[in-house]
Amino acid sequence: MPLSARPKTRFRIPVIIGATVVLVLSLLSLSLKNSVILRKVEGVVVSFTAPGMDALSAVSDSLKQVWFGYFYLVGVQKENERLRQRLEEAVQREARYQEALLALQRLEALLELKRRLALPVTGARVIAYDPSLWSRAAIIDQGSSNGVETGQAVVAPAGIVGRIVETYPQYAKVMLIVDRNSGADAMIQRSRVRGILQGRGGNRCSLGYVPKNADVQVGDLVVASGLGGIYPQGLVFGKVTAADKKADGIFQEVEVNPTVDLSSLEEVLVVKTAKITFSP
Amino acid sequence: MVIPFIVFSLIGLSLFYLQNLALFPYIHLRLLSLLVFYISLRPSFSLAFSLALFLGLLQDSYALSPLGLHISGALALVAAGRFCRRRFLINSAGSQILASLGALAVQEAGVRLIMLLVGYRHFLLGTLTGMRGLEILFTALLAPLMFSLLRAVEHGLKRRGWRLAGTAGSH
Numbered sequence: 271m272p273l274s275a276r277p278k279t280r281f282r283i284p285v286i287i288g289a290t291v292v293l294v295l296s297l298l299s300l301s302l303k304n305s306v307i308l309r310k311v312e313g314v315v316v317s318f319t320a321p322g323m324d325a326l327s328a329v330s331d332s333l334k335q336v337w338f339g340y341f342y343l344v345g346v347q348k349e350n351e352r353l354r355q356r357l358e359e360a361v362q363r364e365a366r367y368q369e370a371l372l373a374l375q376r377l378e379a380l381l382e383l384k385r386r387l388a389l390p391v392t393g394a395r396v397i398a399y400d401p402s403l404w405s406r407a408a409i410i411d412q413g414s415s416n417g418v419e420t421g422q423a424v425v426a427p428a429g430i431v432g433r434i435v436e437t438y439p440q441y442a443k444v445m446l447i448v449d450r451n452s453g454a455d456a457m458i459q460r461s462r463v464r465g466i467l468q469g470r471g472g473n474r475c476s477l478g479y480v481p482k483n484a485d486v487q488v489g490d491l492v493v494a495s496g497l498g499g500i501y502p503q504g505l506v507f508g509k510v511t512a513a514d515k516k517a518d519g520i521f522q523e524v525e526v527n528p529t530v531d532l533s534s535l536e537e538v539l540v541v542k543t544a545k546i547t548f549s550p
Numbered sequence: 551m552v553i554p555f556i557v558f559s560l561i562g563l564s565l566f567y568l569q570n571l572a573l574f575p576y577i578h579l580r581l582l583s584l585l586v587f588y589i590s591l592r593p594s595f596s597l598a599f600s601l602a603l604f605l606g607l608l609q610d611s612y613a614l615s616p617l618g619l620h621i622s623g624a625l626a627l628v629a630a631g632r633f634c635r636r637r638f639l640i641n642s643a644g645s646q647i648l649a650s651l652g653a654l655a656v657q658e659a660g661v662r663l664i665m666l667l668v669g670y671r672h673f674l675l676g677t678l679t680g681m682r683g684l685e686i687l688f689t690a691l692l693a694p695l696m697f698s699l700l701r702a703v704e705h706g707l708k709r710r711g712w713r714l715a716g717t718a719g720s721h
């Protein structure tokens with residue numbers, strides 16, 4: 271090995287490690303300070319990759335329709351070619367009708383919710399999720415160019431989904447109510463006991479700061495109190511699944527299960543009234 | 551290095567789409583981590599580093615965690631890969647599973663450490679720890695299959711004359 275190359279090799283690994291640590295720490299530091307540049311970088315990545323997800327989602331839906339409406343049933347009836355052909359056509363038609371019916375039902379429910387809310391809302395489709403276990407977030411296909419802003423509530427017919435935390439021109443990122451950083455003022459509908467609904471990760475929430483003598487029972491509905499200005503008052507967060515009054519401290523532990531299936535969202539509404547900006 | 555980077559980035563993007571559209575929320579696997587770890591075992595450090603940055607950024611952009619968390623996890627995998635490639639012979643299925651298990655554990659530890667440093671203490675002993683353990687285990691069990699698929703892609707690239715830099719020393 272030439273002598274001149276030795277220092278270069280000797281310092282290569284420490285330099286790489288040092289540069290990497292500096293890079294990571296700078297990124298984390300900028301991220302925690304809500305850097306505009308990093309948000310723009312995120313926006314560029316989402317804007318470039320989400321259309322692919324959107325298109326693939328549409329293709330997979332069509333393939334699913336074809337699979338369940340055609341291939342899967344092909345082997346079932348073999349005795350009569352003509353009847354089978356007619357059956358396949360009928361099954362395909364039915365699958366399409368079923369899909370259209372389901373979509374209609376979902377949209378009707380959304381329309382009903384829109385009427386009930388009596389607030390300016392915009393419809394959106396959920397096109398992607400954060401598949402990691404570190405956070406619970408979803409991407410919707412409405413962004414700042416459609417008037418979506420950070421802090422706005424996102425709801426579904428069955429209840430509250432979450433709130434907008436990032437907006438990009440065509441897309442927006444939603445923090446689901448089960449995310450560990452999510453918190454909202456909520457109350458038990460029956461007894462009007464108030465607390466803070468906190469995300470617990472996975473598919474769970476808990477209602478915190480509820481005194482031990484407060485009247486909370488399994489099955490009680492937890493609704494938005496309207497305080498905080500993000501979630502419209504009276505909309506449902508979830509149902510109480512456990513209330514432990516024997517827990518340590520002065521508060522009871524109240525476990526809440528969201529009424530919305532947050533892992534299979536399709537269409538949602540963005541409520542365009544919140545003016546509070548989100549700052550993690 | 552550009553063509554292999556584009557090819558493996560597209561593979562990573564496809565795996566991300568697969569996870570999002572087909573596997574989520576029922577199956578949790580770290581397929582992107584296996585991809586980064588495999589590339590880290592190959593001779594080209596710059597390819598592994600740039601791929602880790604790109605795939606980490608992709609995951610960070612869709613998550614709510616601070617930007618840099620997934621990048622750090624991916625870089626921890628690169629470090630584990632560079633450590634393993636000079637010390638162990640990772641040819642058999644068993645050794646691939648063990649090496650992946652170790653690398654994924656290093657990634658998990660690194661990510662948790664960073665979460666702790668930036669103040670997300672509740673993640674350290676979260677109730678999802680068992681689920682994460684299973685995710686790591688099942689991902690590691692998939693390593694031989696994933697590695698053979700990626701090796702096939704690598705051979706395809708070589709046949710077209712696009713070599714990963716310094717492939718002469720590859721194991």
